[in-house]
Amino acid sequence: MNMFEMFTGSLREELRERRGAEARLLPQGKLSGPMPWVIAIMIGLTVVASASGLALRKTANAASADVAGGVTVQIVNGSPRERDRQAQEALAALQGASGVASVRIVPQKELDALVEPWLGTTVGDDVNALPIPALIDVRLAGNANKAAVAALRQQIAARAPDARVDAQASWLAPVFEAIGALQLLAGGLIALLAFATVATVLLASRNALSNHRNTIEIVHMLGGTDAQIARIFQRSMAVDAAAGGIGGLLLGVVTIGLLGRQFAALGSGMMTAGSLGYTDWLLICCIPVAGVLLAVLTARLSVLNALKGML
Amino acid sequence: MSQHEDAEIVHFDNVGLRYGTEKEVLTDISFTLYSGRFYFLTGASGAGKTSMLKLLYLAQRPSRGLIRMFGTDAITLPRDRLPGFRRRLGVVFQDFRLVPHLSAFDNVALPLRVAGVPESDIIKPVTDMLEWVELGDRSHARPASLSGGEQQRVAIARAVIGRPDMLVADEPTGNVDPDMAEKLLRLFEALNRLGTTVVVATHDVHLIRKVPESLIMRLDKGRLSDPTGALRYPPRRQTSTLRPERAGA
Secondary structure (H helix, E strand, C coil): CCHHHHHHHHHHHHHHHHHHHHHCCCCCCCCCCCHHHHHHHHHHHHHHHHHHHHHHHHHHHHHHHHHCCEEEEEECCCCHHHHHHHHHHHHHHHHCCCCEEEEEECCHHHHHHHHHHHHCCCCCCCHHHCCCCEEEEEEECCCCCHHHHHHHHHHHHCCCCCEEEEEHHHHHHHHHHHHHHHHHHHHHHHHHHHHHHHHHHHHHHHHHHHHCHHHHHHHHHCCCCHHHHHHHHHHHHHHHHHHHHHHHHHHHHHHHHHHHHHHHCCCCHHHHHCCCCHHHHHHHHHHHHHHHHHHHHHHHHHHHHHHCCCC | CCCCCCCEEEEEEEEEECCCCCCCCEEEEEEEEECCCEEEEEECCCCCHHHHHHHHCCCCCCCEEEEEECCEECCCCCHHHHHHHHCCEEEECCCCCCCCCCCHHHHHHHHHHHCCCCHHHCHHHHHHHHHHCCCHHHCCCCHHHCCHHHHHHHHHHHHHCCCCCEEEEECCCCCCCHHHHHHHHHHHHHHHHCCCEEEEECCCHHHHHCCCCCEEEEEECCEEECCCCCCCCCCCCCCHHHCCCCCCC
């Protein structure tokens, strides 16, 4: 056994002994009553709120990346011949335009598929008889900001007067705004849950201090330090918070799994893009640890603050 | 007698104590206690004995005056230094103040555990001490299952287990039979011979007479009765003429 092992071994032994001795000063496991259950609920809700926030962020990022450089050109003209002509003219103009990475006319089959849910394709329907605009899908090398869209509009205006040029992101703007609001809501919920956890731990600590005031006074009179007494409460709170944290994590993970299955059943590409990755799960697993640290810190500070009132 | 004999251990100068806005329960208290001496604090019920002891074991700050303990101003002592001072004191409370959920053994071991004494060094002295106060077979009993006298003996064992520099006891023999009272007094004397300053509050004259070398502080309605000033300015070497309140006189 080398010197380091001897040193760490004796240190461990001393810490174990000190913890054991201090643990005997107050009755353990009876400090906080329903605290593990309360913390389990708090952690469970935080896990669900965090997972929702992370999934929404991923969804928004994926959608944003998809449409960031996307521009749609619609040729709105009732005459199919004129519509096709202007589409070809616009295509030719766009192919040579600066900043355009790719450009293509959306084939009729794809257009039919797009309108199928609204207009139907049953026998006798004549989809082609409806004045559906010709669509040109343009991918820019950069973002489709207002200036880039205006430049494109100007380039094709003379050759395709019936063209309407729109950034794809502008159509999804309300969706992004809704996702942003939901993310804020998730963040707010997490903050509120953290605040509620702190408040609960504060109440539990004060209650425990009140219940054990006589014992604490005796320990004080015998030379016990504030730090010694605070450690006893911290340890009790850590045990309660750890038990609650594990329970809450399990509760949250089960809930996320059930919600995930429900959303996956929708078959939407946007929902699939929001599925959680390894990093997200790692962050979620850190929530109970953060909960324990928060509870222990709150207990320590509240106990030390209360002890200041004693001589 | 200890080699530290005659070293000043406690000094009160013009100390007054009042609770809230009530009139003073202690007024103009001035005295000096020396290391290795045995003091009795006596007086009628309500004279202020317990309040004075509270000042001695640092459970209370005075309303006015100066208190010096172990050579340090105890009034302005920072809060974080109080535990170190309290570990040098042994206290027997009038109401015992045992920890209800701890066994007799754990109550006696409490000062040692608080001071961080290793568990292996706790078992034997605590067991011996419990044997000495004739509670060896009750070491696992909780305070609620002990009689008043047994609780008092546990409280005394807890106060002396750490070999304090000063022992402060409030009516320590009030609940024990005369034989046990005598035995506990012998324990205090033994500690005193080892250098511990002992301050015992009692109104039991018989108890006082059993320690003829002791000095007596008499409290009367919150004032220290000290006609000759022997306690205020005690000489280095005591002589009978300067000990007018010697026990048994």
